[in-house]
Amino acid sequence: MTTLTIRNIEPEIKTKLRMSAASNGRSMEEEMRCILRNVLAPQPISVGLGSRIHARFAALGGVSLDIPARTDLPRAANFDLSATA
Numbered sequence: 001m002t003t004l005t006i007r008n009i010e011p012e013i014k015t016k017l018r019m020s021a022a023s024n025g026r027s028m029e030e031e032m033r034c035i036l037r038n039v040l041a042p043q044p045i046s047v048g049l050g051s052r053i054h055a056r057f058a059a060l061g062g063v064s065l066d067i068p069a070r071t072d073l074p075r076a077a078n079f080d081l082s083a084t085a
Contacts, residue, residue, distance in 0.1 A: 017032065
């Protein structure tokens with residue numbers, strides 16, 4: 001195991017670390033190890049890209065859009081360059 005010394009920690013950060021450690025029933029040293037493990041451990045991707053985008057912006061609220069009824073039947077795409085649209 002390696003020993004790591006961290007100097008010049010802001011007092012607010014040290015206080016938050018101490019409070020977090022106390023609330024989790026750990027020493028400050030163990031709390032710091034847990035924080036580093038959680039931050040640096042590879043996270044498995046559990047949801048798709050669309051779900052992650054939705055989760056990121058969900059707190060901003062949403063927009064309700066009226067979807068018009070379809071009146072035209074589906075048709076195949078026309079890739080003929082000489083045809084007009």
